[in-house]
């Protein structure tokens with residue numbers, strides 16, 4: 001794979017990056033398009049609402065790609081708990097796996113913030129559809145030339161829960177192990193419990209249980 005890909009770093013978006021999102025909103029970049037109200041809502045006031053989550057791909061200090069979500073009445077809106085995706089990579093950096101990496105990192109961030117799923121809207125003719133299918137988005141509705149897709153975040157929620165469970169399980173095991181003078185046994189028990197309870201707890205869609 002090329003040197004460009006090796007040097008590229010994916011990181012969480014920072015407030016200083018917010019103005020740059022406009023450059024990734026239209027293809028090709030266009031102030032006229034970005035200022036249309038139905039497009040502007042993908043970036044206006046970014047960072048001020050709960051679903052405003054993003055990652056950027058950076059190479060040598062330059063942002064070369066961005067993926068972000070918002071809960072907005074956009075083209076891919078499904079409900080008020082589901083942040084909708086916008087994603088773009090600069091043309092000269094496409095087809096190197098950066099889009100997939102951005103999405104993977106974004107899914108992790110969304111799960112860490114407690115979101116159960118994320119949605120998007122894409123034209124059926126857009127080759128990006130293949131990327132979304134590969135990243136396990138599923139079509140939930142079709143509207144003429146467009147489809148709305150949803151990606152559940154169960155796997156990411158489970159990993160996040162298991163990670164938290166490992167920390168708590170380890171702590172539990174050390175404390176009980178020191179008290180009972182059987183550190184090995186209780187660390188093992190604590191880790192197993194932590195992974196099982198933590199992973200399971202976060203993967204359950206609590207809205208369905210109501």
Ligand SMILES: CC(C)(COP(=O)(O)OP(=O)(O)OC[C@H]1O[C@@H](n2cnc3c(N)ncnc32)[C@H](O)[C@@H]1OP(=O)(O)O)[C@@H](O)C(=O)NCCC(=O)NCCS
Nearest residue numbers: 087088089094095096097098099100121122127128130131
């Ligand atoms: C969609 C996009 C973010 C993917 O980024 P990327 O870094 O090229 O993605 P990856 O290298 O991880 O994956 C490549 C996939 O992107 C898609 N792709 C390739 N060229 C593309 C293009 N010109 N436009 C849209 N998607 C494209 C294909 O699905 C490709 O997978 P395939 O080769 O198996 O068909 C990028 O192509 C892009 O910025 N496109 C223009 C903006 C856009 O269409 N955004 C989505 C709006 S819903």
